[in-house]
Amino acid sequence: MxxxxxxxxxxxxxxxxxxxxxxxxxxxxxxxxxxxxxxxxxxxxxxxxxxxxxxxxxxxxxxxxxxxxxxxxxxxxxxxxxALLPKDAYTRARIRQVCEIVNASMHPYGNLKVTKYLGEAHGYTQEQKDQWVQKWVTQGLDALELTLPEFSGKYCFGDDVTLADIVLYPQVITCLRFHVDMTKYPTVMKIYNNLDKHPVFMKAHLSRQIDTPEELRKP
Ligand SMILES: N[C@@H](CCC(=O)N[C@@H](CS)C(=O)NCC(=O)O)C(=O)O
The missing domain is CATH 3.40.30.10 (Glutaredoxin)
Known part of the structure; x- marks a missing residue:
């Protein structure tokens, strides 16, 4: 087994x-x-x-x-x-492009070791760390907002969940945690709000894991 x-x-x-x-x-x-x-x-x-x-x-x-x-x-x-990737090669390539925007050009800037270093080596306050993350992730969000309207339905690529949704959704949670102004990103937020109700995303959510602290738990 x-x-x-x-x-x-x-x-x-x-x-x-x-x-x-x-x-x-x-x-x-x-x-x-x-x-x-x-x-x-x-x-x-x-x-x-x-x-x-x-x-x-x-x-x-x-x-x-x-x-x-x-x-x-x-x-x-x-x-x-x-499937998380459709059969069509072009759509697969564009899904991977969306994943790379998040994975390479957004996620690293808010990573714990990066923000911790800014605090320890350069004395950044939490507000300055927020500004740092906001500066870099908004470049990725701008690119996503230019890319996704051509492809999105309920989710990033049509009405079926793909790899792009799995990578995008948790990054939006990070953006919200660092107080990024998400009102400029209606397509990203439409997708996020739809995914928020999807059973897979609810099950994987940070509020429902075995190591989630009591104060962050949701039913
Ligand atoms: N590219 C790696 C990045 C892994 C990564 O850095 N994950 C973060 C958590 S989201 C982490 O472990 N950070 C530890 C740290 O910053 O010390 C992946 O996608 O798995």
Whole structure:
């Protein structure tokens, strides 16, 4: 029997991506919490699983797969149905483009190690950290708002959930946490609000994980 173990953290947006992909495919997994606030991601034991000291890491039948995008593509290949990528090559390319805007040009700027460094090395206050994240993520949001209207329906690409939705949704949660003005991004917010009601996204949500603190829990 196949076994899946996911090292992750309730609030991490990259962890959300992996959880959502597993739930979307109907794959059961063991949830191993790695507490970022206790620096567990940098412990020697965890570094053996993930050389960057980042989460998530998936272990499938003893085989290691670090990094959320590698995890999702792996899951898509071993469990092709229901699909997260459509058959059409052009649409797949544009879905990956949307993922890269988030993964490469938005997520890193709000990452804990980056904002922590700004505080420790440069004395940034929380307000200055918010401004830092806002400056960089709005470039990604501008690009998304130019890209998505051509393709979106209920979700990023039509009315079916794709890889793009799995990557976009948790990044919007991060944007809201850093007080980004989202009123300028109606297409992104329409998609976010639709995904917010989707059962897979509700199940993967930060408010419903085993390591979610009591004050952030939702039924
Ligand atoms: N590209 C990696 C990034 C992983 C990553 O950095 N994740 C964040 C959480 S969202 C993390 O572990 N941060 C730890 C830290 O900043 O110390 C992925 O997509 O898995």
């Amino acid at each position: 196949s076994s899946f173990v996911l090292y992750n953290y309730f609030r991490s947006s990259t962890s959300f991506r992996a959880r959502a992909a597993l739930h979307f495919k109907g794959i059961d997994f063991e949830y191993k919490p790695i507490n970022l606030l206790k620096d567990e991601q940098h412990s020697p034991e965890y570094r053996k699983l993930n050389p960057m000291g980042g989460i998530p890491t998936l272990v499938h039948n003893g085989k290691l797969i670090p990094d959320s995008m590698a995890i999702i593509e792996y899951i898509e290949e071993i469990a092709p149905t229901p």
